[in-house]
Amino acid sequence: MENNKLINRVQDLGALIALVLLVVVISFISPEFRTVDNFLSLLRQSSINGLIAFGMTCVILTGGIDLSVGSVLALTTAICASLIVKGTPVALAMIIALVIGVVFGAISGIFVTKGRLQPFIATLITMTVFRGATMIFMDGKPISNLGSSFLLKFLGKGAILGIPLPVILFIIIFAIFMFALEKTTFGRRIYATGSNWKSAKLAGVNIDRTKIAAYAISGLMSAMAGLILLSRLNSAQPTLGTGYELDAIAAVALGGVSMNGGRGRIWGTFVGVLIIAVLNNGLNILGVSSYYQDVVKGLVILIAVLSDRKR
Secondary structure (H helix, E strand, O other), rough: HHHHHHHHHHOHHHHHHHHHHHHHHHHHOOHHHHHHHHHHHHHHHHHHHHHHHHHHHHHHHHHOOOOOHHHHHHHHHHHHHHHHHOOOOOOHHHHHHHHHHHHHHHHHHHHHHOOOOOOOHHHHHHHHHHHHHHHHHHHHOOOOOOOOOHHHHHHHHHEOOOHHHHHHHHHHHHHHHHHHHOOHHHHHHHHOOOOOOOHHOOOOOOOHHHHHHHHHHHHHHHHHHHHHHHHHHEEEEOOOOOOHHHHHHHHHHHHHHHHHOOOHHHHOOOOOOHHHHHHHHHHHOOOOOOOHHHHHHHHHHHHHHHHHHOO
């Protein structure tokens, strides 16, 4: 019995152990990796994937998946940039982009619940439609010349006490998600829906509403990540967000969240995001081609999913 508890404990902490080992190994290989500037840069880069992965966690906990996050990011960013260029106040343009992100996410949720489509198929459809809509909206060209608004610059490039603002937002939003999923009725409904939706329904949980809310949150997080990218790049690109769903799903899977739903913790996703960031950062420093990096990510997802099935 004690051995089983120890094994389960090690499995629960597997992602954290892997992160520590990864940091130690790469630090040993490359002194450049363990500099303060590099760690701050690593955290800033991880904030984008982190926000998307937090939203993805809610969706996966309900037993779904969201392939449209990158497309939602691209389209909301394009709309925000277009509004700013046309003279809309930056703060208002950002709020509109966030609201649109919620709507786009909810559309995927409606396809899943009311349309009775498999989450993979439903979000594959919205991913394709939103990506095409982005190309049409932007005519395949970037939107630049966004001006010199302090708010726009500060969101992605600003810092407080030497800590980049995206990193601060990443940590604050992580704390909000942890509280919401572990301490609120909504969080319990998310877990109940993914664990056994029939029992949850009998217990009075509105399954459709819970799933739509999860996808809406995913859309909101994608739009927020897009605003940070817009600030950093000072332009919107039609291909922005391509492949971001892979990193988000990898982070969630690495964090120990069951791909079947109903089990996992948001802090695991947080650790998973850092693992992906350390992998990307370390491989870049070591001069490994981006093609090989995609192979590594794919293998990481495979290992995480196989581990989940074994558990």
